[in-house]
Amino acid sequence: MEQINSIRLASDLQSDSIVDGPGLRTVIWTQGCPHKCKGCQNPQTWDSNGGGEVPLEMVYEAIDELE
Ligand code: SF4
Incomplete structure (x- = not known):
C-alpha cells in the first residue's frame, strides 16, 4: 500500500467555524x-x-497548535 505524505488543501485550516456542525x-x-x-x-x-x-x-x- 502506498504511503500518503501530503494532502491538497483548498485553503488554510479554519479553527473557528460555527456553520460546519454543532459547536x-x-x-x-x-x-x-x-x-x-x-x-x-x-x-x-x-x-x-x-x-x-x-x-x-x-x-x-x-x-496541535490549536489545542
Ligand atoms: S457537496 Fe461535497 S461531495 Fe458534493 S461536490 Fe461539493 S464538495 Fe463534493
Whole structure:
C-alpha cells in the first residue's frame, strides 16, 4: 500500500467555524472532489489540481497548535 505524505488543501485550516456542525469546529478544506453534486457550495474545490499541496506533517502540527 502506498504511503500518503501530503494532502491538497483548498485553503488554510479554519479553527473557528460555527456553520460546519454543532459547536465550534476546526475545518480542513480539502481540494479535489469528483462528485459534482448539484447545489455544491464549494465548486472551486472540485479541481484536483487546484489549491496547494502541503505535507501532512504540517497539517498535524497546525492542528496541535490549536489545542
Ligand atoms: S457537496 Fe461539493 S464538495 Fe461535497 S461531495 Fe458534493 S461536490 Fe463534493
